[in-house]
Amino acid sequence: MLSFIGRSFFQKIVTLFFVSIVSFLIIHLAPGKPSQVDPMNPKFTPEMVERFRQAFHLDKPLHVQYLYFYRDLFSGKTISWKDNQSVLKKIGERFRNSLPLFIVGTILTWTISFPVGIRSAIARGGIYDRSATFLSYFLISIPGFFFAYIMIILVVTYFHVPVIGMETFGINNTAGLSRIMDRTWHLMLPSILGATGGIAVLSRYVRGQMLEVEGQDYVRTARAKGLPADQVHYKHALRNALLPFVTMFGLILPGLIGGSVIIESIFSWPGMGRMAYEAILSRDYPVILTVNFVSAVLVLAGTFVSDLLYMVVDPRIRI
Amino acid sequence: MNVNENAASVNFVLEEPTAPRRTRLQEFWRLFRRNRLAILGLVFFVLFFCTALAGLFLTSGPDPVFDPAQIRLQEKLRPPLAKPNLDSLQADEVPTFGIYLFGTDDLGRSVFARMLQGAWVSLTVGFVAVGISVLIGIFMGGLAGYFGQHHIRVIHVLSAAALATGLGLLAAAQVYSGALFIVVALALALYRAQNGAPPARQMPLWHRLLHKKTLTVDTLIMRFVDIMLCFPSFFLILTVVALLPASIYNIMIVIGLTSWMGATRFVRAEFLSLREQDFVAAARALGLSNFRIIFRHMMPNAIAPVLVSATIGIASAILTEAGLSFLGFGVPPPHATWGNILSDGKRFIFDAPWLTFIPGFAILVVVLSFNLFGEGLRDVLNPKLRERQ
Numbered sequence: 001m002l003s004f005i006g007r008s009f010f011q012k013i014v015t016l017f018f019v020s021i022v023s024f025l026i027i028h029l030a031p032g033k034p035s036q037v038d039p040m041n042p043k044f045t046p047e048m049v050e051r052f053r054q055a056f057h058l059d060k061p062l063h064v065q066y067l068y069f070y071r072d073l074f075s076g077k078t079i080s081w082k083d084n085q086s087v088l089k090k091i092g093e094r095f096r097n098s099l100p101l102f103i104v105g106t107i108l109t110w111t112i113s114f115p116v117g118i119r120s121a122i123a124r125g126g127i128y129d130r131s132a133t134f135l136s137y138f139l140i141s142i143p144g145f146f147f148a149y150i151m152i153i154l155v156v157t158y159f160h161v162p163v164i165g166m167e168t169f170g171i172n173n174t175a176g177l178s179r180i181m182d183r184t185w186h187l188m189l190p191s192i193l194g195a196t197g198g199i200a201v202l203s204r205y206v207r208g209q210m211l212e213v214e215g216q217d218y219v220r221t222a223r224a225k226g227l228p229a230d231q232v233h234y235k236h237a238l239r240n241a242l243l244p245f246v247t248m249f250g251l252i253l254p255g256l257i258g259g260s261v262i263i264e265s266i267f268s269w270p271g272m273g274r275m276a277y278e279a280i281l282s283r284d285y286p287v288i289l290t291v292n293f294v295s296a297v298l299v300l301a302g303t304f305v306s307d308l309l310y311m312v313v314d315p316r317i318r319i
Numbered sequence: 320m321n322v323n324e325n326a327a328s329v330n331f332v333l334e335e336p337t338a339p340r341r342t343r344l345q346e347f348w349r350l351f352r353r354n355r356l357a358i359l360g361l362v363f364f365v366l367f368f369c370t371a372l373a374g375l376f377l378t379s380g381p382d383p384v385f386d387p388a389q390i391r392l393q394e395k396l397r398p399p400l401a402k403p404n405l406d407s408l409q410a411d412e413v414p415t416f417g418i419y420l421f422g423t424d425d426l427g428r429s430v431f432a433r434m435l436q437g438a439w440v441s442l443t444v445g446f447v448a449v450g451i452s453v454l455i456g457i458f459m460g461g462l463a464g465y466f467g468q469h470h471i472r473v474i475h476v477l478s479a480a481a482l483a484t485g486l487g488l489l490a491a492a493q494v495y496s497g498a499l500f501i502v503v504a505l506a507l508a509l510y511r512a513q514n515g516a517p518p519a520r521q522m523p524l525w526h527r528l529l530h531k532k533t534l535t536v537d538t539l540i541m542r543f544v545d546i547m548l549c550f551p552s553f554f555l556i557l558t559v560v561a562l563l564p565a566s567i568y569n570i571m572i573v574i575g576l577t578s579w580m581g582a583t584r585f586v587r588a589e590f591l592s593l594r595e596q597d598f599v600a601a602a603r604a605l606g607l608s609n610f611r612i613i614f615r616h617m618m619p620n621a622i623a624p625v626l627v628s629a630t631i632g633i634a635s636a637i638l639t640e641a642g643l644s645f646l647g648f649g650v651p652p653p654h655a656t657w658g659n660i661l662s663d664g665k666r667f668i669f670d671a672p673w674l675t676f677i678p679g680f681a682i683l684v685v686v687l688s689f690n691l692f693g694e695g696l697r698d699v700l701n702p703k704l705r706e707r708q
Contacts, residue, residue, distance in 0.1 A: 015542065019549045026555075030562035134356065137694070141687035143638055145645045146661065146679035149668060254551065261553065262642055276554055277646070280561045288558060296549040 001311070008307055012300040019296040024066050027285055056081060073290060082284045090275065091290065095256075097166065098264075098271035102256055104191035109198035116199075117206025121214065122233055129207075136200035148193050148266045161185040165268045190267045194260050206245070213241040246313045250306030254299045350699045357695020363688035371442040374435030385414075387436040387655050391427030396671045398422045399430075422673045424664065430677060433655035437678070440656045441685065444571050444640040445633035451575025453629050456582020457618075459540050463583070464590025465613055467537030474529040478507035541587070544580045552577055556639060560648045567650045570643060574636050581632075582625050589621035623700040630693030634686045641682050657682050 053059045057068045072078040078087040120129040152163055162168050168182050213219065214237050222236045223229075261273040268274075272291070279287035341349070351357060377384040393407045399422040403414055414420075414429050421430035485500030510529075556573050563569045593599060594617075602612050643649045644658025652659070657678040664674025 011542075015545050015549065018542075018546045022546060023550070026559060027562070030559065031564065137356075137687060137690050138683075141634065141638075141690050142683050143641050143645075143658075143661075143679065143686075145642065146675070146682065149665060149675055149679075153668065261557065262645065265646070273554075277557070280558050283562075292550065292554070292558075295551050295554070299549045299551075 004311070005308070008304060012304055016296060016300060020070060020293060021066070023289060023292045023296075024069065025062075027289060028062060028065070069286070069289065072286075073293065078286045078290060080279075080284050080287050082279075082282050082287075087286050087290045090287065091272070091294065094270060094272045094275045097269065098256070098273070100187055101191050101194060101264075101269065101271060104187060105194040105198070106252055106255070108191065108195040109202055112195075113199045113203035114206055117203040118210055118233075118238065120203070121207045121210035124211065132203070132207075136204050139196045139200035144193065144197070144260065145262050145266060147196070148189075148263060151189055151193060152266075155189060163189045163267065166270065190263050190269055193263050206241070209241045209244060210237060213237045216240075243313060247306035247310045250302040250304070250309060253302035253305070254295055256298060347699055351695060354695040354698060356691045357698075360688040360691030360693075360695060363684060364692055367438065367685050367688065368442065370435070371438040374437075375439045378432055378436040383432075385429065385432035385435055387428060387432040388653060389414075389428060389432075391423070394419075394423055394427040395425050396423060396667060397427075398671070399673050399677075421677050422671070424660070424671075424674055425667060430660065430674065433660055434657070434677065434681060437655045437657045437660060438681075440567060440650060440654070441637050441640065441682070444567065444574070445637045445689075447571040448574035448578070448636040448640075449629050449632045451572065452579040452632060453582050453625060455575070455579035456625065457586050459544075459579065460583040460586025461590060461613055461618075463537045463540040464587040465594060465609070465617070467535060467540075467587070467591070469536050470532035471534050471536060471539060472529070473531045473533060474507055474510070476533060477529070478504045481507065537587075540583070544583055547577070547580050550577070553639065553642070557643070557646070557648070560643060565649060565651045567654075570640055570649050574639055578632060578636070581628050585624045585628060586621055589624065590617060593617045593620055624697075627693055627697040627700060630689055630696060634689035634693070637682065637686055637689070 057065050060068070069078070076086070076088055079085060080087050080090060116132055120132040123129050155161065155163055162182070162185060164186075166183070166186055167179075168186075214233075216237075219232060219237050222232045227236075261277045263269070264271045264274040265277060276288065276291045278284075279291070378387050389412060391408060391412050394403060397403075397419050399420065401419045401422060403417065403419060405413065414432075419429055419431070421434060424430055424433070481500050481504035485497045485502075485504060488497030488500060491497075555577055559573045559577075560570055563573070599612060599616060602616050607616075640649065640656070641658035641661070644656045645662045647659075647662065650656050650659065661675055661678040661682075664671065664678070668675050
C-alpha cells in the first residue's frame with residue numbers, strides 16, 4: 001500500500017514536471033510577443049519595450065526563462081505583466097469569488113443526478129426513463145451560452161430579480177436580510193447553469209452503472225429469495241453501483257479552478273475563469289501559466305485521491 | 320447404400336439453415352431501427368449534411384443565390400418571414416424568393432443566408448477536428464497496444480534528440496550545424512539497424528550502453544496521454560486559438576490536437592485484448608506482416624468504440640467551435656458561423672430575439688442529433704448493453 005502511494009506520487013511529480021515544460025513551450029513558441037500587445041500605443045516606445053523585456057527576462061533564452069518563471073512561482077514572487085500585482089494574490093482573490101459557484105454547483109449536481117439516475121434505471125424503458133434520457137441529451141447538447149440567455153430572459157421577466165454580477169451595485173448600504181437575498185439570487189442562476197451539464201452526464205452514468213449491477217447474478221438471487229423490491233434495489237444493487245462514484249469525488253477537484261469561462265463572462269462574475277480569459281486576451285503569460293500549473297496540480301491531486309479512495313472502498317484493488 | 324444415406328442427411332441439413340441468414344449490416348440495421356431517438360438523430364444528421372453542402376454552393380462564388388454579405392442598412396432587424404420594402408432596395412439587393420426567411424440582422428444581412436454559410440463551418444469543424452483526433456488516436460493507441468511491450472533504447476533517444484536538434488537548427492537557418500546533427504541522427508539509426516540483434520555479452524561497453532533499455536513504448540505513450548489530460552481542455556484551446564492568427568483551420572487543428580486522448584485509450588485497450596486472441600496468433604503464424612495484421616485483422620474489431628466516441632466527439636467539437644465564436648475567437652468577422660451570429664445578435668435579444676434563437680436552436684438540434692445517433696450506435700455495437708430478450 002505504502003509502496004503504491006509512493007510510486008503513484010513520484011509518477012505524478014514527473015507528470016507535473018512535463019506539464020510545466022509543455023505549457024511553457026506552448027505559450028512561448030506561439031507566434032507573437034507579449035511585448036507587442038499594444039503596438040499602436042504611442043507611449044509604448046522601443047526603449048519601453050526593451051525595458052519591459054529586461055524586467056521580465058524576455059531577452060534571455062527559453063530555458064533560462066523557464067527556470068526564472070518556476071523559481072518565482074515556487075517562491076511566490078510571480079507578478080502579473082499587466083498590473084504588477086502578485087499572481088498568487090490575484091488568483092486567491094478570484095478563487096474566493098468562484099468558490100460559492102463551485103460549491104453550490106457541485107451540491108446541485110450530486111444531489112439531483114443520483115435520484116434521477118437511479119429511478120430511470122429501476123423503471124427502465126418506462127415513460128420516466130425515456131423522458132429523463134431525452135432531457136439529459138437535451139441538456140448535454142444545448143450550448144451553454146444560449147441556455148444562459150434563455151434562462152436570463154425567463155428569470156428576469158417572471159421573477160424580476162437581478163442576475164448579472166455578484167451583487168447589486170450599492171447593496172452594501174442596506175440591511176442584512178435583503179443583502180443575503182440579493183447575493184443568493186445572483187448566485188443561483190450561474191450555479192444552476194454550471195451544474196446542468198454535470199447533472200445530465202452524471203445521471204446517465206448513474207443509470208448505466210445501476211443497470212449493470214441490476215443485471216448481476218447476486219441481484220437475481222436476492223430477487224429469487226423473495227426480498228421486497230426496495231431492499232433489492234437499494235441494499236443489494238445500489239451499494240455496489242455506488243463504488244465508482246466514490247472515486248469520482250477526487251475528480252471534481254479540477255472543477256475548482258476550471259470554472260466556466262463562458263458562464264462567468266456572461267454573468268460578469270469575477271471568478272477564476274474570467275480572470276484566465278482576460279489574461280489570455282492581454283497575453284499575461286505569468287497568469288496563464290500559473291492558472292495552468294495550478295489546475296494541473298488539482299487534476300493530479302484529484303486522480304491521486306481517487307486512486308486512494310478506490311483502494312479504501314474496493315478490497316480487490318489492494319494487492 | 321450407407322454412404323448415400325449419409326450424403327442425403329448432409330444435404331438435408333444444408334438446405335434447412337438453422338439460424339436466420341442475415342449479414343452483419345442487416346443485423347445492425349434491425350437493432351438500430353428499434354431505437355427511435357437514434358433514428359431521429361440519423362435523420363437530422365443527414366438533413367444537416369445536405370443543408371451544409373447546399374449552403375456551401377448556394378452562398379459562395381461571385382454571384383451566390385443567397386448572398387450572406389449583402390448589407391442593406393435600410394432593412395435592418397426585420398423579423399422572420401418579413402416582406403422586403405421594395406421601394407428602398409436596388410434590384411440586386413432584393414433577397415431570394417422576395418422574402419426574409421429568417422429575418423435580417425443589425426446590418427440588414429439575410430440571416431437565412433448567413434445560417435447556410437455557417438452550417439458548412441460547423442460541419443467541417445466537426446468532421447476535420449474529429450478526423451484529426453481519431454487518426455492520432457488510432458496511430459498512438461495502435462502503437463501502444465501492438466508494439467507496447469518493446470523497449471526504447473538509449474540509442475533511439477539519442478538519434479531522436481539529434482534529429483530534433485538538427486531540424487530545429489535548420490528551421491533557424493543554420494544549415495551546416497543542422498545538417499551535421501541530421502547526419503549524426505541518420506548514422507545512429509543506421510548503426511541500430513545493422514545491429515538489430517540484442518547486444519551480446521562480448522560487445523564493447525559503449526555498445527551495451529547505447530542499447531540499454533529505458534522505457535517501453537506503452538509507458539511513453541500513456542504517460543504522454545496523462546500529461547495531455549492534465550490541461551483543462553477548453554482553456555487550453557482558448558489559449559492556443561487566442562495566440563494563433565484567427566482562421567478556421569487553426570481551430571480545427573487545435574481542437575483535433577487536444578482531443579485525441581480518448582480514442583488512444585480505446586484503441587489501446589481493444590488492441591491489448593485482441594493481441595492475445597487466437598485469430599491474431601493464427602495470422603501471425605501465417606507470416607503476415609504487422610501492417611496487415613493491424614489494419615486488416617485487428618482494426619475492424621477495434622473500431623466500434625472509436626466510431627461511437629467520434630460521433631459524440633463531433634457534437635462536442637461543434638459546441639466548442641460555437642463557444643469560441645461566441646467569445647469572439649475563430650473565424651474572422653465577414654464569414655458567418657452559428658456561434659458568431661448568436662454572439663452578434665445577443666445585443667438585440669429583446670428587440671430581435673430571432674438573432675439569438677435561430678442559431679441557438681440550430682446548434683442545439685445538430686449537436687443533439689449527433690449525440691443521439693452516437694448513443695444509438697453505442698447501444699447497437701456493444702452487445703453487453705443490449706436489453707435482454
